[in-house]
Amino acid sequence: MQILMIPEIGHYALVIAMLMAAVQGVLPLAGAATRRPLWMAYARPMAAGQLLFVAIAYACLTASYMLDDFSVTNVANNSNSMLPWYYKLSAVWGNHEGSVLLWSLLLAAWGYFASRFSRELPRDMVARVLGVLGLVGTGFLAFVLVTSNPFERLLPNVPGDGADLNPLLQDIGLIMHPPMLYMGYVGFSVVFAFAIAALLGGRLDAAWARWARPWTNLAWAFLTVGIALGSWWAYYELGWGGWWFWDPVENASLLPWLTGTALMHSLAVTEKRGAFKSWTLLLAIFTFSLSLLGTFLVRSGVLTSVHAFANDPSRGQFILMLLGITVGLSLLVFALRAPRVGHKVGFTWLSRDALLLINNILLVIMTITVLMGTVYPLLLDALDLGKISVGPPYFNALFVPLTLLLALFMGLGQVARWKQTPVSLLVSRLWLAAVGAVVLGAALPLLFAERWSPAVAIGLIAALWIVLPMLRDLFEKARNASSVGAGLKKLSLAYWGMQLGHLGVAVTIVGVAVVSNYSIEQNVRMAPGDSVEVAGYTFTMNELSSRQGANFLADRANISVQHGDSSRSFAMNPEKRLYLATRMPMSQVALRPGFLRDLYVAMGEDLGDGSWALRVQYKPFVRWLWLGGLLMAFGGVLAVADKRYRRLATARDPEARAAPAPGREASA
Structure with missing residues (x-):
């Protein structure tokens, strides 16, 4: 050879x-x-x-x-x-x-x-x-x-x-998911480098924030797409029909996303108002540090997961050393140099500045919640204090209420002014949106489900509370111009990116609320000629066959699906594969995707008498999860394309600037 x-x-x-x-x-x-x-x-x-x-x-x-x-x-x-x-x-x-x-x-x-x-x-x-x-x-x-x-x-x-x-x-998921995820992880290294450079140079001003924002938005957009692709891949590949399992490795990617989201908003305030300078630096350091922590969790072998690679301890020790040096030295530089870049900017507790600060705090609390649930069991095990398992009940009990609080302040922040907002102005701008969100959110579940779910209603109210103030803000800016078209054309790409990102959050909340409460699943035993009805769809197994792929053998079911009394039907073909080299069996899920629902069929085990165990699921609005992620990512890319990031930022402090012009105050 x-x-x-x-x-x-x-x-x-x-x-x-x-x-x-x-x-x-x-x-x-x-x-x-x-x-x-x-x-x-x-x-x-x-x-x-x-x-x-x-x-x-x-x-x-x-x-x-x-x-x-x-x-x-x-x-x-x-x-x-x-x-x-x-x-x-x-x-x-x-x-x-x-x-x-x-x-x-x-x-x-x-x-x-x-x-x-x-x-x-x-x-x-x-x-x-x-x-x-x-x-x-x-x-x-x-x-x-x-x-x-x-x-x-x-x-x-x-x-x-x-x-x-x-x-x-x-699977195609491996082709797309890791590169996108790593692009996000690694992209935050540029923002981290900008933060350390600002500390070493002893100056952090509007110019620095404007230089750093495009890199932050771009890295965040890649990470968002990577997380969405990972969720989609797990959904159809693992055969369970779930889209987020609170797996420790999934959590490892969520951690820098949460602090990266806070960093984007903090940079906006630093650029626009000159506030939160030290906070912005810390967020940049912690976001990249959490990216390194995610690498340690996945590459060290301390986790058992379908995502993780089991490796020898020396690798984990090396990454842990690299993480310790990065975090330790960067925090040391911050401690020594941060007093030189700090600058106090005044604002009241009813202003866009304050609302963005509250959202930042909520995002950090969410990060700590996920971090503790992920790392605490590992620490106990490492110290020989016992083994515990932290699962979805813990994360859902804490993460869901925090997300609803985040949505509340997002809605308020979209119509608030910088520095100070009169209460009367906030009420006049939001009362109609509040009434509309509550009425529509409570009524909509009755239109697409047989039962009313309070959890779905709360999720829809939260999503509408994000969207309706956004529409009101757009209407206000268009009304103040000579024409609707002229008003909308004056809005910057950064503004449109912000609105698209917030819309993506709302769409994701709708998807999470609906699919978590209105999904239907049946585990059935089926042989050729058998039928089962799920959510108004009749699934009939017509035949079983075998086929050979490039490196596997597969048992394949041909299932026809009919909706209600319709005479039309379509076919779904789930498979149970046996890979020749590893002799490892795998289920290949059959999906019938749709904008409002997915139909999902996975083959289980051969029951030995010509019948198979099948999992049949109806997943309403599940696509909205990933649509929301794509909208958020596209919003981040759109903001990067704003023309002000293609020219050198002014070096003078933003505190000396005049107030933002009407129609552009929300461009951050």
């Missing part, structure tokens, strides 16, 4: 990339501290070089997978000659070593784009931002090389074929 040298090329490329990241991390920071332009000038070329060599390493690992080079341990453990080529591409990151390499590649890419789109920033700011990113990149590349080398060989005993990719991961 011919042994290719591609893995060695990839390994040496990683070594060169780490050395370039180290230069990027040390020289520019030293140059900014000593005011040496030549040292600062190393930042951009080193960022480009780091990306180039990490990309070479990643391409080498991908080539090893595509060429079925089973002399590489990583390929032998996670691929197979029968695996379709598109799953071989995603198998590159479907394991610990490959996923950390993907993380390093995306980190290098974010660093390169930060250098590419920062031409108008002061030279010392660019040097500090890229220097911090270089240090983070050095840590992760060292982690890859020391504990997680994807290019290790199985020589001389090369297996004839690979062990295959876990059947759970042989």
